[in-house]
Amino acid sequence: MTISKSRGHVVINTEECKGCELCIEACPSDVLFLSDKFNTHGYHPSAYKGEDCTGCGICFYTCPEPGAITVFKRWDLxxxxxxxxxxxxxxxxxxxxxxxxxxxxxxxxxxxxxxx
Amino acid sequence: MNTILKKSSSFFDVYERRPGSDKLTTTYCPGCGHGVLHKLIAEALDDFGVREKTIFISPVGCSVFAYYYFHTGNVQVAHGRAPAAATGIKRAHPGSIVISYQGDGDLAAIGTAEIIHAANRGEGITVFFVNNAVYGMTGGQMAPTTLIGQKTMTTPRGRSVENDGYPIRMSEIIATLDAPVFVERVMIGDTKSTMHTRQTVRKALKLQIEKNGFSFIEVLAACPSQLKMTPSRSKLWVKEVLEKRFPLGVCKDISGEFEGRKFTRKDVKNDELHDILDLETAQVDLEKISRFQDKPINEEIKVAGFGGQGVLSLGTVLSEMGMRHNYEVSWLPSYGPEMRGGTANCSVKISKKKIGSPLVANPTILIAMNRPSLDKFENDVVSGGLIIYDDSLIDRKPVRDDVDIIPIPATKLADELGNTKAANMVIVGALITVKEIMSQQIILDSLGDVLKRKNLVELNQKAILRGAEYIKNLKK
Known part of the structure; x- marks a missing residue:
């Protein structure tokens, strides 16, 4: 894996995501989208485009599920x-x-x- | 801020307490405000390093299962009573961090009294009040905070002032009290407001950690399911509609000048407790009670009469004396609100075996001190039982022919001794003479320990002897 130049990195735990879309709406960099796949609960989970995350953490604080979103800041370092x-x-x-x-x-x- | 924003260690990794196969997600609906507030609280507990000494109180409402998620001490309490339980917990464990987490139905409806008084006492707890203007868990009924005109399950045409009153602003009410240290209304709406809520949550918890100050944080949050909106639309509604009625901001903040609440728990040793409660330590004289040892004693006694006749104290004397004979005893009073007059009765059990229930439905011994008591309980007495009644007051004879019946003019005899109120002790004297379950000598000797008014001991001793004498004459 090549190390991304993005400042941040976000990992969505697809099984814990309930597809409320709040993170997608809140993301200032517009790097999250709703996956067209289903998780086992029947939700379309949120997904990361793979680059351009700034690591601001807004999606983390917007998400109501404790473990659905993990944000790594200073990813480029x-x-x-x-x-x-x-x-x-x-x-x-x-x-x-x-x-x-x-x-x-x-x-x-x-x-x-x-x-x- | 941490470089990794991840699931807080104040949450369980896996929600083992949650039934069913899904142990990873919360029970909250997609887009629910509870989850966000949970995360903010958990993060603060982590960062302040107080998770291990935190006790989280789950209310009734959607957050009833908060103990599935929080890796802290947890108590789930009756509806609305979280601040009352928090008071007890905080006082029993002054070093703990106690969080009362409640919804609008819980805090502003059924639990209004508890929150007002806990706030007024300034208990060293933190209260999080999630206001989403509706009853979420039970199906979307009107809450005290429901807006005027808002349609809910129980206000299908919209909440009307005429019928339902106005939405209650709890923060403003709490802020009028003297004791609360920090009261603020915040919102989980847009990013900015959520991040401000994060700061407020941390400030409130810090206040408890450092100074044991009472704080009340009202959090406007969305309930997408009951508002029947998308999560995104419901957050907009909170921001644009709910906030108009419930303006954000600090309602009260005296955390600067607040010097801290000191509360130290007083541990009382068992011996001290004995003294505080003024308990008598009765010695059982095994030699004196040896003649009762082999009898299979199991009496269920109902004592009934007017209030003021000494019905209840007759029962306490019997049970106190029972203890001095090494019996298992129970005493259960039943009386009206009047101190004098009205009717009163008590149930006494005296047994060699352990007593399961103090209730007496079918007495083996009925002591009736007035006519209504005889009328009421006569038919309940077990066949082969005993009825003792005061025939100086009761103008009829019992009709049962399958029980022993002893009439005794107790009130008249007590009157002759100089005090009508000693009638109950006349009956005690009579009872232990008819039924040999206790030693007269032990009763006479320990009467002084049992009676509160020591100047009446002699009179009562005389009354007991008079009752015994009357029965002995009757037998002759």
Whole structure:
């Protein structure tokens, strides 16, 4: 995976999204859209276009579901990569300036600490 | 602000308490305001590092299941009573952070009294009041905060002032009180207002953490399901319509000059409690009660008469004395609002076995001190039971022929002793002579411990002896 030049990065947990569309409407950069796929609850979840997220976090604070949206700020400053034992990939990127216990895999969102 | 905005650790990772297969999402509808406020509170608890000592009180309403989600201490309380429960919790655990989370039906309707008084006492709690102008969980009925003209399930033509009054502004009401430290109305509408709500939530919690100040945060939020709007449209409605009636802003803020509320819990040891409650410590003299040891005693006694005849105290004397004989006892009074006059009765159980219920439906012993009591309870007495009645006041004989019947002119005998009110003790003397369930000597000896008015002990002892004597003469 090439490291994106976007300032931020957003991960939508499709199973927790209820498709209320509030994040899509609130996003100032207009980088979220409603997926045409269904999740298992029958909702069309929200999805990220893949670039141009600024990491402002507005979608996070607009979303009523505690775990549906995760926002990584300062994404462009992340250079280190490491492997995540949860999702099996070897290309996942971790923040390095956070407290170790706060680090999570940017792909599967599971804590890094117990994967190493 | 954190560099990763993720699910707060003040939420459970997996909502194990939630029934069904979906343990990852909340029970809230898409676009519900509760979820956002939950996130703001959880984030603040995380950032202030107080999750472990937080006790979250779930109300009745859509947020009734908040304890599915919050990884804190949780209590779910009766409808509207969250501030009352919060008061008790905070006082029992002064170091904890107590959050009372309520909706408009819960706080502004059924629980109005509780919130007003908790606020007036300035309890060191934080109250989050979610106002969405409708009863969400129960199907969209009118709430106290429903707007004039707003159509709901119970106001199909719109809320009318004539019929339903005006929408209540709770923040303004709370702000008139002296004790609350911080009262503000905020909104989960557009991004700006939500971010301001975030600051307010943090300020309110900080106030509790640092100074134990009472804060009341009213949060205007959308209920897309009951407003029958899209989530996006419902938020617009909150901003453009609801906010007109409920203006945003600080209603009261004395957090600057507020010096903090000190409340320390007083732990009372068991011995002290004994003294505070003025409990007597009765010794059971096993030697003196040895002759009752082998009897299978299980009496259910109904004592009934006019209020003022000493009906209830007759019952307490019997049960107190029962304890001194190592019996299991119970005493249950039933009386009207009058101190004198009216009718009163009490149920007493005296048993060798543990007592399951203090209720007496079919007494083995009926003590009737007036005519209405005899009329009312005579037929309830078990076959083979005993009726003792005051024949100086009751002008008829019992009609039952399957029970023992003892008439005793208790009031007349007490009168002769100099005090009509000792009639109840005359009956005690009679009862323990007829039914040998207690020792007369123990009763006479410990009467001084049981009676509140010590100057009457001698008179009552005489009355007991008089009652016993009367029965002995009767038997001859």
């Amino acid at each position: 992340m250079t280190e990569t490491a492997a995540c034992s949860h999702c099996g990939g070897d290309y996942k990127v971790f923040h390095t300036d956070e407290k170790p216990e706060a680090l999570i895999c940017t792909n599967c969102l599971k804590p890094v600490k117990d994967s190493q």
